[in-house]
Amino acid sequence: MTVVARILRAVAIAACVPYLVLKVAWIAGSHAGIPAGSELLEHRATMAVANTVTVLMDAAVILLALALTRPWGRRVPGWALLLPLWGATGLLAPIAVGFPLQLAAEASGGTTPVGDGGGEYLDAWVFGVVYTGFGVQALALGGLFVLYVRERWGASLTGALPPGAGVRLPLCVAGLSLLAACVHLRSAVDDPVAGGPDVLWALVTAAAALLVVAPAPRVRTVVVLGWAGGSASSAWGAWALLFSLADGPFDENRPSALLSLTYAGQMVAGGLLLLLGARLLAGRRAVPAGAV
Template sequence: MDVTDPHPSRTARALRLVAAVACLPYLSLKTAWIAGSTVGIPAGSELLEKRGTMAAVNSLTVLMDAAVIVLAFALTQPWGRRTPAWLVALPLWAATGLLAPIVVGFPLQAVIALFGGGSAGAGDGEPFLDEWVFTVVYTGFGVQALALGWLFALYVRDRWGHLLRGRLAGLPPSPTGPAQRVLAVLAAVVALLVAGLHLSWALGSTAGLSGHLVGQRSANLRVNEAIQVVFALAAAAGVVLVAHRPRPRTRLAAAVALGWTGGAALAAWSGWMLLASLVTENPVRGDRQPTQPMNLAYAGGMITGLLVLAVGATLLAERAAAVSAGGPRPAGRAVSAGGPGPRPPAVPASPTGPAGPARGPVPAGSPPPGRG
């Protein structure tokens, strides 16, 4: 895909169309809920208790999902190539974090449900959304993620591929190297603490969980916790590889992809869970409020993600500045705008909304990745 070509390739146009169409189920449901419809929301759902708050949050998440369509055009049109890097990268980083747990977790939970293992412990909870909503919305999220992720991979190859070439051993000394290494150690330590908390919950411990979550324990919720362990370890590994380079033969693109995906997932998941606790706050049901250990895990996830982002952004900004100043171009094939180059791993990206209570990084009024 040549992003300087005013006529994107047939593949790019098809992916753009798929991403846009995949947004329609989510946007249609959210628009209906904002208008007062209760389609897909069973009687007794807590989503019906705070109409004003839910309408505001649903309006926000409609804008966020509509941004997927804007991003799809930005990744396939010449004006997107001229857009400041941060204005493209930050929304896609956040979207990666919101969708990565769903892309990984939803298929696993579908398999669990197939064998009848996903609903254990959830029967005592109040209804949240009708079952069909989970399937429709999360299928749409998955398609968005694949289409936008593919477009993002092509865009990265064409615009920044030369910055991601080579192995860690080929990185030149950095004037901010000491600071990057300190931040990397901090990020790794916090990530491991967060991973430890999620691992204990994935293994069945209820220590530090709210009363509501204890009552909602299921195989699906354990999968959610295990996925967070994986992302925490990925974030720690990626940032340590980039800053300390313990394995110099590792490809830079692989290390950056680890840090990007792991850090984004931790930060976005944790942020949405904190927001969800505010949106669903119920003074009568105090057992739904996050405990101190849960808040510690959420805060740690956000801190880890931001530290990893800072290290990665600093590294790539320095490499871009060196190239702009006429320094040596990173080793590898020359890449003209839109020219060939190695493709870093695609990362699913598609923004969603805040989580349902004690569920996952999902839109308020929409289903979580788990059906705990």
């Protein structure tokens, strides 16, 4: 394992600590960062379950950082490692892109300060701590992922994508993604910082799907675009859809029926793109295993 990998692993794990400490404190009954009168305090059972789930999700980042850098991680079946990494990429990448944009817009006076929209629920400093940690996790875990993929599957990502993908499935993914981009465009017009990234990820997903049916596209280009766009669209779509269906303190902020359908479409598009990529790359030669 290289020095770079060791540093990235330490950074990824350290970036999880503030979030985990805060969440465990809330589960234990602490009100740190929760203002008096917050509706969160009126839904203790729901929030305890939600906090437990998110603790497990963030703890999974630590497990993934170890799997990407320890010898036993090379013995994990590819699908068992790639599926949680798909989810982690999809949830963390939009934050790594969106949070700096939000801070930049705030600094220029173009939007409200980060956390102001949730001030009735949480103190503003909570958002800074949480989203900064998520951004660092995204960068560190992403770096480890790139190193791991290059060592384990580097040869599979060279050259041009072989034919045989068909047309209907890629076009279905592209169509669903473009529809999602159109729906999110209205929010992006009102608030480019908040709605713009949703449009971006949907367009990236559509571009990856359309490249599959293009003449001899480069494998790495398709994989990078498909992984980033597909995971972000599907993971955030699933999270938002789950949020819209769950009972809790945010009922007034539930998405509309149209947005819920859009999120469902994003989930389907991302899942189909993941299956398409797995099918196309399954027969390509993998680089021999080596130390990471």
